[in-house]
Amino acid sequence: MMKYSQLLLIIIGFAIFVSCSKSDISGIYKGTITLIDAKSKDSLPIKTEIILNQKGKVIKGLLKLLGKEEVELEIENGLFKGDEIVFIASNKMGVGLADEIRIEFNGKIDGKLLHGNLKLIAKKIEYKGWPPEVVHRTESMKGTLNVKRE
Numbered sequence: 001m002m003k004y005s006q007l008l009l010i011i012i013g014f015a016i017f018v019s020c021s022k023s024d025i026s027g028i029y030k031g032t033i034t035l036i037d038a039k040s041k042d043s044l045p046i047k048t049e050i051i052l053n054q055k056g057k058v059i060k061g062l063l064k065l066l067g068k069e070e071v072e073l074e075i076e077n078g079l080f081k082g083d084e085i086v087f088i089a090s091n092k093m094g095v096g097l098a099d100e101i102r103i104e105f106n107g108k109i110d111g112k113l114l115h116g117n118l119k120l121i122a123k124k125i126e127y128k129g130w131p132p133e134v135v136h137r138t139e140s141m142k143g144t145l146n147v148k149r150e
Contacts, residue, residue: 033145085108102121
């Protein structure tokens with residue numbers, strides 16, 4: 001009976017150790033977002049840097065698009081479970097041709113690699129005529145994200 005209870009304690013201790021030692025994905029990741037034009041099927045690679053901060057299952061951070069102009073999108077309320085990660089990154093301050101950029105990401109962590117699919121949504125507000133009429137224009141593109149932790 002004593003050996004059984006000792007074995008049970010060892011198994012419980014191991015289970016607690018494994019559950020407490022889940023990987024932390026916080027860090028800096030660098031790589032590429034590749035957007036695919038739905039009509040022409042052309043691809044547009046964009047150098048990308050992601051800074052992730054993990055607290056439990058919640059992910060926050062910053063996604064930087066490093067093109068001619070650097071665009072920063074804030075990552076809030078992302079989730080990480082097992083090897084799966086989802087987040088939304090957005091910028092509502094007006095960037096170049098868009099008033100709002102939003103990236104919806106769904107992917108996996110594979111060692112130091114973060115990869116998956118995304119949808120980029122760009123919104124533009126235009127004024128036409130007088131008195132001005134507000135016109136909302138939305139464009140979206142699908143693509144992939146492939147970055148590596150440094």
